[in-house]
Amino acid sequence: MKPEINLITIWTDEIEKMRNFYSQVLGFRIINDLGNYVEFENSGVRFAICLRNVMVGYSNEYSKKAAGQSFELAFPCENPNDVDKSFKQLIEMGATLIHEPQDMPWNQRTALFADPDGNIHEIFAEII
Incomplete structure (x- = not known):
């Protein structure tokens, strides 16, 4: 493993609101929209939002609601x-x-x- 971040994904239950916010309010251009996963154009690190339920089959941890401020952009x-x-x-x-x-x-x-x-x-x- 390289000590480098390649992708930042924000997990959400509100993909529509988040897609609109990051594209219309913050101005990120959408480069890939699969409905439940949206990736935005960004120089450097890839940036995306994704519905939590996409990953629940891999781990129930994704069904847990986030609490507190875990990250900041x-x-x-x-x-x-x-x-x-x-x-x-x-x-x-x-x-x-x-x-x-x-x-x-x-x-x-x-x-x-x-x-x-x-x-x-x-x-x-x-x-x-």
Whole structure:
């Protein structure tokens, strides 16, 4: 095994809502849509969403509901002002507001939002 991530899959019970969110709100282009599995164009790591029930036959662990914040996706912005502008647009388009843009001690301007399943993600830019 190589210590490298090739694919990130978000498991969901709400594939339609999640497909629409990641394609229409966040702007990912769909490159493969099998109905129960959707893969998006992304440079670097492959990115997909998939219905949990696809994998239940392999392990009952997939039937368990996720609890808590297990992961976060972080989306870069061009500059600190872009964080504010992008955050406003995301909220207007249906993302759930978690935390308004704020300058962080690690020299980034960061804002938090959630997808339809409640997964919290961030947008950020380096403060120069």
